[in-house]
Amino acid sequence: MSNETYYSILGVSKNASLAEIQDAFAVLVNKYPEDTDAKTNQKLRQAYEVLSNHERRSTYDSLLAETKPPSFTATIQLSRQKMSMSDTAQIFYLLVEITPPTDLLRARKPLNLCLVLDRSTSMQGSRLDSLKTAVNLVIDKLAPDDLISIVSYSDRAEIVLEPTHIHNKNQITRGVRSIQASGGTETFQGLKAGVQQLHKTPLEQYNNHIILLTDGHTYGDADLCIELAQTASATQIGLSAFGLGDEWNDKFLDQLVAPSGGRSAFIQEPAQIIDFLQERIQGLGTIHAQNLRLKKAFPEAITLQYGFKLLPYAQPIKLDGSEISLGNLEGKGALAFLLELLLQPQEHESRITIPVEITSEVSHQNNQTQKIHKQIQIFITENPPKAEPPRDIVKAVRMLNMYRINEKVWEDIEAGHVGVAATRLRHLTTRLLEAGEVQLAQQANAETERLANIGELSEEGRKRLKYGTRAMIGQSMKIEEPNDSL
Known part of the structure; x- marks a missing residue:
């Protein structure tokens, strides 16, 4: 078998205890005795000798990790690979598509989801009614091992639902039904409570995400919200934010989701809430790699001017810092982004190397860090051939x-x-x-x-x-x- 390991030979998982390994070996070595199947018996003994020894097993696990195929691949396209010598700057584009291997598309970690819902006075009536209906319907999109918690907020936060599994549907419905509109809008209170709810479970065992829904401006706490979003992102908590109606601050929501590479969106009518929630939860249901980020290591001759995420949803990319947050590789499709680059004046023929290094934590590998590093080159010549961009x-x-x-x-x-x-x-x-x-x-x-x-x-x-x-x-x-x- 091409993917055969000592674990598969003994028929145990990579996390098997010593007792489980001993039991599996005892059964199999009797099933395949040396005098009737020497080859299989020898393989069983080799596997057991390594896995039953703590030091040898640790060394073997390290070797396995190094030889694993990549959990995502990157395809890179340049708008122009050959550019002309010039005394003026030239713009070109870099398009990157990131995809998981097809044999890993079904791998998933359970979702630890918190809905943070604005219940200020402006939400009363059809907005809050539609929100309650949508929440009760979209919980059916969650898997049995997923967790959901719900926080409502105005000028203070209220825990509507502690983290619970979907089989407690009546409890979820009662909690949602109890939400009443009143008060002003202080988003920090809701987000802070949402982060606290997510932290009630071991974050490393889940894909952790907050979905915020609001219809108004937050009052005096925008900086605190953005700081909290940055802190949450550092602990593997993602954030999506939906604005309902036209009285909320779209720039604020874009800034709020930027640290984790999340999504912000505009919900025009209350009846559309369910569609947006269903689509977002469906994407979060299968996350292959978390916290993808691009290292900013461009050569001196090249300046990064603009970045935009194209897939799985369109969203501006924040370019501050030494790394660019790209979000998660989720759902059935790819993650793609476009960079606008500026080549400084080049008066001589040369070759410029652009490093592209993408790092992530792989969900199905216990959040092990994985990097893909590629180098692409552009050539500066006096008379480059004309070529159509991709x-x-x-x-x-x-x-x-x-x-x-x-x-x-x-x-x-x-x-x-x-x-x-x-x-x-x-x-x-x-x-x-x-x-x-x-x-x-x-x-x-x-x-x-x-x-x-x-x-x-x-x-x-x-x-x-x-x-x-x-x-x-x-x-x-x-x-x-x-x-x-x-």
Whole structure:
């Protein structure tokens, strides 16, 4: 057998106790005596001699870990591999797709999930009713060994449900039904209580995640929330955040999920809550590798300007620090991200090496750290041959540019450049129509008229455009096979 190990020879797990190893050997050595099956008997004795000795077993386990196949692979595409000598800087793109081996797609650790739910006064009525209905329905998406806890908050937090397994469905339903809307919005109180609930179980045995749902601005505690999200991420706790309606701070939610590479999203109508929760829980249900991060080790001639996660959901990437958080490798698909890089002026022919090092903790290997290290090269020549960039990069950049145009509009308005913002919005309207996004184009056109009349955008329109163009990226980015893998 190509994957045969001493553990498989004895038919025991890698975590088997000495007594289990002794019992297995006793049964098998009698089943395959030396005088009738010498070859099998010898293999059994070799396996037993190693696994029954603590020091030899430890050495053997280390060797096994070193020879294991990678738990994820990375495919890298460059927009241009050969670039011209120039006295001006040049932009190019790097697209990375990370996938798990097919034989590991079914491996999973149980989920330790905490729902942190805004119950401030603004949530009363259809919003809170839809939220309760959605929570009661989505718990059926959890596996029997998953844990769920629920925290509601306004200006203080309330523990609705301590960590429990899904078989206590009546208890979960009663807890959700008891939530009543009142008070203001202090998100830190809810997040702090949510982190505490997750810590009631051994974090290393679970995939740990908080889903926050809110409909308003948090009051005076945004910095505390972001600091808590950073601390939680360092202990393998991920965070997703959904904003309901148009009165919440989208920049705050993006900052909140950035440390763990999580997702933020805009829920326009209460009836959509269930769809967003179901989709997110489905992705969290199978996590192959946690806390993927890219080491920032670019050569001096190259500057990282922008990063965006494309799959499994579209989300800006925070570029601060020595490592870039990418989130988890989850669900059935890949994790893909795009980097915009700037090559500084190059006046001589040269070859530049770009290291790409991705690190993660592998869920099915007791959170063992795994690294993939690749080196890609770009060549600076006087007359590089013309070459079309890979289709995936062209598609990603085209979609991403519409999102970035929308973000630039808001920056222009904040800087007082209303005329420039209106011009960008008209350009965005045209681009959206060309892409077949009629509803978003109509929204952009309506905001252009509003901007011309009163000099500002509506909060609802701004969020529709921001998250609408962001969703276009994820919906369109199904990575094709690259022409050349690096």
